[in-house]
Amino acid sequence: MSFLAIDIGNTRLKWALYPQAEPGAQALAHGAEFLENVDKLADGPWADLPKPDFMLGCCVAGDQVRRRAEEQMEELWDVPAAWVVASSQEAGVSNGYDHPTRLGADRWVAMIGARHRMLAEGPARPLVVVLIGTAVTVEAVDAQGRFLGGFILPGHGIMLRALESGTAGLHVPTGEVREFPTNTSDALTSGGTFAIAGAIERMVQHVRRHCGAEPARIMTGGAGWKMAPHMGLDFELVESLVFDGLLVIAQERRRSP
Numbered sequence: 001m002s003f004l005a006i007d008i009g010n011t012r013l014k015w016a017l018y019p020q021a022e023p024g025a026q027a028l029a030h031g032a033e034f035l036e037n038v039d040k041l042a043d044g045p046w047a048d049l050p051k052p053d054f055m056l057g058c059c060v061a062g063d064q065v066r067r068r069a070e071e072q073m074e075e076l077w078d079v080p081a082a083w084v085v086a087s088s089q090e091a092g093v094s095n096g097y098d099h100p101t102r103l104g105a106d107r108w109v110a111m112i113g114a115r116h117r118m119l120a121e122g123p124a125r126p127l128v129v130v131l132i133g134t135a136v137t138v139e140a141v142d143a144q145g146r147f148l149g150g151f152i153l154p155g156h157g158i159m160l161r162a163l164e165s166g167t168a169g170l171h172v173p174t175g176e177v178r179e180f181p182t183n184t185s186d187a188l189t190s191g192g193t194f195a196i197a198g199a200i201e202r203m204v205q206h207v208r209r210h211c212g213a214e215p216a217r218i219m220t221g222g223a224g225w226k227m228a229p230h231m232g233l234d235f236e237l238v239e240s241l242v243f244d245g246l247l248v249i250a251q252e253r254r255r256s257p
């Protein structure tokens with residue numbers, strides 16, 4: 001029962017085809033397209049894929065982009081599109097958001113993926129789950145699987161663009177991350193990196209204090225590899241918690257639809 005997982009963020013659509021919806025499954029094929037290239041999937045990377053038996057995705061990039069992705073599927077296969085919406089409870093995680101359905105689906109699915117990874121390896125602990133995409137999100141989940149709340153920050157690219165457009169003198173190439181930057185490029189690159197690192201470390205403190213236990217720390221997202229080396233605390237860097245979560249949810253939904 002092959003399974004197509006799709007994760008549409010504000011920068012790229014990521015997809016992976018699995019032989020079955022089972023946590024830990026190895027992808028048969030996978031790829032990523034910037035949103036402007038979504039309309040080329042059917043004639044390009046998807047053209048020679050075997051037909052998936054079913055599909056589950058999450059999309060935070062708006063209805064229009066989601067529709068464009070569905071059109072690419074329709075061109076090739078008769079497979080219904082199904083998209084995750086955050087709810088008050090799914091796959092062992094409960095949602096503490098004031099309005100549970102307003103939580104970004106990618107954040108919700110990534111927390112479910114992170115919790116299942118942790119439980120596969122050992123006892124339940126609190127979690128800090130970090131997604132480094134277009135935006136950065138930092139989620140807190142307690143040992144019982146309750147999402148306590150999370151931060152949303154601008155990602156690196158958005159921070160730099162905001163500074164460039166809001167000042168007269170900040171138009172410089174990307175710099176290096178330094179403890180004590182001594183030029184504008186390094187100052188901007190380091191400022192963004194440590195703003196993100198600082199927020200993440202604050203959330204770790206909040207969870208430690210609130211839960212009275214050391215949280216497991218896990219990071220994912222297209223720009224995660226850029227952040228991971230600059231964290232004061234070790235984070236496990238995972239390829240895609242969103243796909244991990246989609247595999248868990250797809251498996252559960254097929255068992256009890």
Ligand SMILES: Nc1ncnc2c1ncn2[C@@H]1O[C@H](COP(=O)(O)OP(=O)(O)O)[C@@H](O)[C@H]1O
Nearest residue numbers: 009010011012132133134135155157221222223
């Ligand atoms: N191929 C790449 N090379 C360098 N940076 C990348 C690449 N792909 C993604 N990024 C970085 O990751 C961010 C987007 O990651 P991604 O996980 O695709 O985000 P989203 O889920 O929001 O679409 C971009 O802001 C960019 O900084």
Ligand SMILES: CC(C)(COP(=O)(O)O)[C@@H](O)C(=O)NCCC(=O)O
Nearest residue numbers: 009010060102103104106133134135
């Ligand atoms: C926070 C986000 C913009 C992150 O988007 P991304 O960086 O993955 O493209 C997205 O999860 C979103 O639109 N969330 C809805 C608002 C919320 O989660 O509160």
Ligand SMILES: [K+]
Nearest residue numbers: 008009106133
């Ligand atoms: K994302």
